[in-house]
Amino acid sequence: MPERFERATSTTIHVSLPARVAHDLDTFTKVQASILDRLGCGGCTSGYDIRWGLEDRFRVTKDLEVLAQ
Amino acid sequence: MTTLPALGVGAIFVPGLEPLLAAGNGLLDYVEIEPQTFWFGDRKGGGVGERVEAVVAAAGVDHRPALVHGVGCPVGGSAPPPVDDLANLAAFADRVDAPWVSEHLSFTAVDDADGTDWTGLLLPPPQTAAGAEHVAGTIRDVRARLDRPFAFETGVNYLPETPGDLADGVFWRRVAEAADCGILLDLHNVWCNARNGRQPLDDLFDDLPLDRVWELHLAAGEQRDGVWLDAHDGLVDPELLAIAADLVPRLPGLRAITFEIMPEYFHVGGFTTREVRGQLGRLHDLWDLRRPGVGRGARGGEQERRTRRIGADPPAGVHERERERVLAARVTDRPDAPAGDDGDDDERDRIAVMQDLVRAVRRGLAVSALPLTLRLLRLELGRDEVERLFRLHWAARPPQQYADREGAEFARTVQAEVGDRVAHLGSVVAWELAVIDQARHGGSRTVDLTCEPLALLEPLGRGDHPGALPVAPHRVTVTP
16 A cells, blocks of 8 residues: 655646565466566576466455456 | 585475465474565666565574575576575575575576576476586576585476487486585476476486485376476376385485465365375475485486487587577567478477466466456456566566566556556556555655545455546555
8 A cells, every 4th residue: 555645736646665565566477476476587487487377367356266267 | 515404394485485384384494485476677786675584584594494495596507597696595595504505407598798587487407417517517606605515306398309408307417516516306207307208207316316315305296288287286196206205215415395376276275284294294204215425326327318319410510509599589488480490390389388378377477477467468458468468568678687677577568558448557657656566665655546546446455346436536655
């Protein structure tokens, strides 16, 4: 959640968000690993990377149940 | 002579495999961590800080040994691993006090006058006598920089054997003996190689200096388009376990047996605790077959097994570096890639499979870095348009080694090709790049969004379209 809201000008609102919100927001990535934990190289495999395929089918309910479309 | 500890049975660890460690509680004598999967390559010290400490804690290094397995500094190519990356790897190995460090006898980069081109996939080096001498030198240098015992991993090779090249086992023996190092024998890799028409396992095991095998890797794979892939997508095939059972008594220096699986496949597979523990139990049965100090090493004599000669020798003067450059260009969809020397149909089919693997890796790296951006694109434009964007990106920009870099490059493609066609897309891209940049360099980042941040980001986080949001400029400060 935002730490503070501040109306700085008549048209722009200033907001502070901790970077960890990126993790908290992304329900699907949280299921597997933190976003920030998967920004390096691919792993020790020469197989088919299915991360996009999983994302392509991704959907969660409001109860955070992960569904495959 | 270095005395290495006998570790027992362990598992690979990257973030996301915590459930594997939990299911295997009590049956995992060690973990083998792949640090480059969770750090930024160009950050000094490997990012040995809060994030690294969290991973080390999750791996349970406080109560069991840890090996370090590199995936970003392969030692098989003409170009040596970057010095900074090796320093990061050394720092991490020091942090967990790894008994040894291993890396792939493969290459992921080729150097030319314009800089370094990444390949997107671990690729097999040319197996020549000169190449063996060269990479042995690389290994000696890497080991000195790591200041730890070093073993190279026997790589998978989806290509047909190259006429005139050394057989896999002979090449690896030459490298190991010239470098005086250990071997991480990836049994699934060499099984794939044999099933794909490369050296039969019996011949391979005769050629290898088996006394130098410190560690085995065991994993699962799959067949796609007629090629067996080292996919790490499940539990170990019983046929491979039987091969391992015959081999283990012949490995007098064996110190570790490591199970490998990718976290995505582990989640998709839905393996039960009972299945995981059964798998690890079978690996302990293999461990019990060891006969330390008993067994023979490499076959005596100087048999130089070369591949079957099915054509003329390679043209004189073809250098290993040039062969690497040609292979890298062919598998990465480079518009100027040469067709290959012999135009062999089988080879072209294998190259096509490798191209598909590189594309999948690039999709995976991009979605790891920019999940919300890609989600918005898919929801707004549809799958076909996203695929078109990917293909434009691959044709225009070379692969990157790390997900953050690939994500940044894909963001450039998205901004150029989509622009304002998708409302608030620029805000989502800017938010995700700011989060990555903040993580990489610390401090705070300021990013301008065109609408209320959480109204945009929260639905995307759930996989929902955020709907039509009114324009409402916000300046967001991303804080640690």
